Amino acid sequence: MHPVVKLIAQRLALGLLLLLAVSVLIFAGTEMLPGDVAQAILGQSATETALRNLREEMGLNQPAITRYFQWLGGILQGDLGTALSNKKEIATEIGARLGNTLFLAFWAAAVSVPLAIGLGLLAVRYRNRWPDKLISGVTLATISLPEFVAGYILMYLLTVKFRIFSPISTIYDSMSFGQKLNAIALPVMVLVLVVLAHMMRMTRAAILNVMQSAYIETAELKGLRPLTIIARHAFPNAIAPVVNVVMLNLAYLVVGVVVVEVVFVYPGMGQYLVDHVTKRDVPVVQACGLIFAAVYIGLNIFADVISILANPRLRHPK
Amino acid sequence: MRDMSDKPLLDIRDLKIEATVYPPGEKPKTMTLVHGVSLTVEKGKVLGLIGESGAGKSTIGLSSMAYGRGGVRISGGEIFVNGRDIMKGGAQGLRELRGKEVTYVSQSAAASFNPAKRLMEQVIEASLIHGLMSKSDAEARAVGLFRKLGLPNPETFGERYPHQVSGGQLQRAMTAMALCPKPDLVVFDEPTTALDVTTQIDVLMAIKEAIRDTGVAALYITHDLAVVAQVSDEIMVLRHGKMVEWGTTDQIINKPREDYTRALVSVRSHEHAEKPSSGDPVLKVENVTARYRSVPIDVLKNVSVEIEPGHTLAVVGESGSGKSTLARAITGLLPPMRGQMIFNGRTLSNDLAGRTKEDLRELQMIYQMADVAMNPRQTVATIIGRPLEFYFGLKGAERDRKVQELLDQIEMGKGFADRYPAELSGGQKQRVCIARSLAAKPKLIICDEVTSALDPLVAEGILKLLLDLQKQEKVAYLFITHDLATVRAIADSIAVMYKGQVVRYGPKSDVLAPPFDDYTDLLLSSVPELRLGWLEEVIAHRKMESAGN
Structure with missing residues (x-):
């Protein structure tokens, strides 16, 4: 078997194992909360008999291990259970929400990743000169600003001062693609500002590290232009560290955008999660936790795989 | 057609080159690297x-x-290529x-x-x-x-x-x-x-x-x-x-x-007269076979050599021949799969963990890269003093006196004890490493390509120092090198290694005298000789031989 296939298979297997471990943690964590689902449904004033009957009905009297495997078995068949608060299928609810979150994350990534890498290349090209300092200064300023502050500032500027966008980013299925894009413009901008600095700085640092190599000198002595050297000779060797940071930020775009969703009233996973935490809707919280973990692990495995593929020693063994 | 006049292709006139260095905590210093050199190439x-x-x-x-590499810049003079000031x-x-x-x-x-x-x-x-x-x-x-x-x-x-x-x-x-x-x-x-x-x-x-x-x-x-x-x-x-x-x-x-x-x-x-044999070896390596865990090939195959006290065994061969692996096997870093090593009459544990402090003390090592073999944040006194403390429990003034003694032995004198490795030249660094190994009063020092990274004249000084120290301390050397000139200058006996095997072994005078085996012949005849036409002669000779076969 080609060693790359073996390595990738190993990574995938490890990722699945990790996901299994996370599911145990999530289940155990919610299990440790005081009270149980029956208590949550019936409220503080419920009688002992009512509680016992409901527990019997929901199978809550069975040992935790049995319930864990029932829960896990359901998930493997695509059944995430029903929400306590509104008795709806969690899977269908989450399906729509996850789609929205991925839509927002995708566009934020589509703007921020090329921009961050491009700015990183430029910062290296003009290192320690004013373009480098400007790029670093501005991106560091935007990352230092809390998302909600950046969100409200942009909202003030672009919806109140200059009426370009709508302050509410809620999207519906009935909207056209262009309308949707227009609606999410503001949250995309905020997210870009938040993730830009990290990826840009890492690109800059990784390429600068490579720029010390002897083959960069070879390229200079061939009479190549500085930007050609950086893009053609330095960047391909800096992909592995850059990809890892890019993936971390993509994971953040999916998992960590609660604040932005709330600020712009965007119907994504984050808002859904926060709503149901306040309602103590344990099955929903569990499902969201598991999906976030899967996204996080999945993206990191993807980063690993790209790092492996970017290494010519692994791709083309002797 | 490019420039057809009779101007030289490259014409460098009164070239001056400077470099600025930034020592930590000090003002930047400008050093002149090239002081007005002129040359032409037709x-x-x-x-x-x-x-x-x-x-x-x-x-x-x-x-x-x-x-210019790093902070190097051309500060004076002119450089013409094809008659153009570049x-x-x-x-x-x-x-x-x-x-x-x-x-x-x-x-x-x-x-x-x-x-x-x-x-x-x-x-x-x-x-x-x-x-x-x-x-x-x-x-x-x-x-x-x-x-x-x-x-x-x-x-x-x-x-x-x-x-x-x-x-x-x-x-x-x-x-x-x-x-x-x-x-x-x-x-x-x-x-x-x-x-x-x-x-x-x-x-x-x-x-x-x-x-x-x-x-x-x-x-x-x-x-x-x-x-x-x-x-x-x-x-x-x-x-x-x-x-x-x-x-x-x-x-x-x-x-x-x-x-x-x-x-x-x-x-x-330089030539070194080999010492007469004196009987009992200080180290006997017997039929050692070893391999690295990741590679299913024997890197050492049935290697047997011995070294007498106060003698030098040179191990020669090209990269990948197993020279350094032999050193790793002897030091216990790579436990052999088969074979044994007898040191001072006692059988050494193959595994490093099984060796006594005495085993460790009597078997020291010096490396090719002196820079990375020393902690850059320790002074010379700390580096040399460490084995004195560790093996002999010396402390305070007694330790300092002994450190100075060792510094005198390596001809570095006063004023070096408080310096850091970065303040030493390449040759001085290697001398400090030699002093550190001597501090343990070893019976055998393994020298792994210790002069390969040094300039010829500096390397010569190190070899001379090693020979002097051998006379004073009666220490034996296992000298690993790929350079046959170094072998001539220091060895008493020689082991030629090729693909993990010792292909030729014996006193220096025997090993370097014909008739040779094929590999030793190839190795010896490949060493550049300082005369015109040597390269053509060797190539012509080899072509003739391969045509004859």
């Missing part, structure tokens, strides 16, 4: 630049492309010069090729960037050069990645890369220094033929006079950034005018 001629490290030879070589062309002018009129072959081709790109793409890159030829023409030319330089499967060689070919092949590929854009001048910066002696001879011949066939001019930079004598028409000797002597190759090696040149010429002629 079309199609080869000028050898020779000198020890710090002589400024690479700096001068790179100045012909107006390139300092006046601006960044655009320099890009036109580099990779088109002047190209460069570095010491380490392995580091100078981009690991992420196929060889062909890199070899033809300069030709394409400068618009010198079409892609298909450039590829055809590259294949032709691969063939001329003796690379295997020249048609498909370029499809490989740098890590897929050997060091010697990469060095030839880099020569092809330099010749591909049909430059007027190639700067060869120690192109064979990193290669094994048996590989060096092939690469040297390939470079020489390529220079002859393409009519390109060259600056050939090296610290090895015997090597440069084979390829250059003229030689310039440099020291401390100044010219010492400049003449034809014949004049420099046969009738040197300056003392320094004479010292360089004679540095190879």
Whole structure:
């Protein structure tokens, strides 16, 4: 078997194992909360008999291990259970929400990743000169600003001062693609500002590290232009560290955008999660936790795989 | 047609080069690396630049492309290439010069090729960037050069990645890369220094033929006079950034005018009379077979050698022959699978963990890279004092006195105890490492290529010191090296290793006397000799022999 296939298979297997471990943690964590689902449904004033009957009905009297495997078995068949608060299928609810979150994350990534890498290349090209300092200064300023502050500032500027966008980013299925894009413009901008600095700085640092190599000198002595050297000779060797940071930020775009969703009233996973935490809707919280973990692990495995593929020693063994 | 007048191709006048260094906590210092050197290279001629490290030879070589490494800059003088002052062309002018009129072959081709790109793409890159030829023409030319330089499967060689070919092949590929854009001048910066002696001879011949066939001019930079004598028409000797002597190759090696040149010429002629055998060996290695965990091949196969007290056993062979693995097996870092080692009459545990403190003390090691073998944040006194504390429990004034004694022994005297490794020269660092190993009062010191990273004259000083210390302390050396001149200068007995086996072993006088086995013959005849025409003789001799077979 080609060693790359073996390595990738190993990574995938490890990722699945990790996901299994996370599911145990999530289940155990919610299990440790005081009270149980029956208590949550019936409220503080419920009688002992009512509680016992409901527990019997929901199978809550069975040992935790049995319930864990029932829960896990359901998930493997695509059944995430029903929400306590509104008795709806969690899977269908989450399906729509996850789609929205991925839509927002995708566009934020589509703007921020090329921009961050491009700015990183430029910062290296003009290192320690004013373009480098400007790029670093501005991106560091935007990352230092809390998302909600950046969100409200942009909202003030672009919806109140200059009426370009709508302050509410809620999207519906009935909207056209262009309308949707227009609606999410503001949250995309905020997210870009938040993730830009990290990826840009890492690109800059990784390429600068490579720029010390002897083959960069070879390229200079061939009479190549500085930007050609950086893009053609330095960047391909800096992909592995850059990809890892890019993936971390993509994971953040999916998992960590609660604040932005709330600020712009965007119907994504984050808002859904926060709503149901306040309602103590344990099955929903569990499902969201598991999906976030899967996204996080999945993206990191993807980063690993790209790092492996970017290494010519692994791709083309002797 | 380029410039047709009789002006020299490269004309450097009164070149001054400076570098600014930024020592931590101090003001930046400006040092002068090259003090007014002038030289010319005619079309199609080869000028050898020779000198020890710090002589400024690479700096001068790179100045012909107006390139300075790190904080190095050209601060005075003029550089003309094809009659044009290259300092006046601006960044655009320099890009036109580099990779088109002047190209460069570095010491380490392995580091100078981009690991992420196929060889062909890199070899033809300069030709394409400068618009010198079409892609298909450039590829055809590259294949032709691969063939001329003796690379295997020249048609498909370029499809490989740098890590897929050997060091010697990469060095030839880099020569092809330099010749591909049909430059007027190639700067060869120690192109064979990193290669094994048996590989060096092939690469040297390939470079020489390529220079002859393409009519390109060259600056050939090296610290090895015997090597440069084979390829250059003229030689310039440099020291401390100044010219010492400049003449034809014949004049420099046969009738040197300056003392320094004479010292360089004679540095190879040291001989060491072997000591008579004295009976019981201090170390007996018996049938040791070892392999690394990840590779299912025996790196050492049934190796048996012994060393007598106060004697030196030189282990020679090319890279990958198992020399350093033998050292790792003896020190216990790589426990052998079979075989045993008897040290001072007691059987050593194969595994490091099973050895006594006494075993550890009596068996010390010195490494090739003195820089990385010392903690950069410890002073010389701490470094040398550590084994004194660890093995003998010396403390305070007593320890300091002993440290000073050791410093005197390595001829470094007062004032060094409080210095940090970064404040020492390469030779001084290696001396401190020697003192550290001596501090343990060992019976045997394993010296792994301890002079390979040093300049010839400095290396000679280290060898002399080791021999003196051996006389005083009666310590035995297991001396690992690939350099046969070093072997002649220090060994009492020799083990020649090839592919993990000892192919020839015995007292020095026997091993170095004919009749030879095939490998030892190849190894010995590959060592460059300091005379004109040596390279052609050896190549002609080998061709004849292979035709005879």
